[in-house]
Amino acid sequence: MISDLITPGEDVAQGWAAAPLSAQREVARRLLSPEVLGEMRITRGRGLPAADRIKRVKGKAA
Structure with a gap:
């Protein structure tokens, strides 16, 4: 702990x-582990800035 x-x-x-x-x-x-914060992923999106495509996945989906 x-x-x-x-x-x-x-x-x-x-x-x-x-x-x-x-x-x-x-x-x-x-x-800062993925188990606590989640995992940051950038989704696809033509013409959109990466900052607008960030998705945080937490838990078993990560």
């Missing part, structure tokens, strides 16, 4: 700054 790496609370910013880089990387790895 992330709370094992960084203690939640009002002083979380201080805890983050004091945490070793390895712990910060592990938190980022867990939070």
Whole structure:
């Protein structure tokens, strides 16, 4: 769990700054995973900018 790496609370910013880089990387790895955020996909669409074709897929469909 992330709370094992960084203690939640009002002083979380201080805890983050004091945490070793390895712990910060592990938190980022867990939070930015497809299981948590989902997977970003760009669908086809001739003439449309990529920003308008972004679809977020989360869960088993990812």
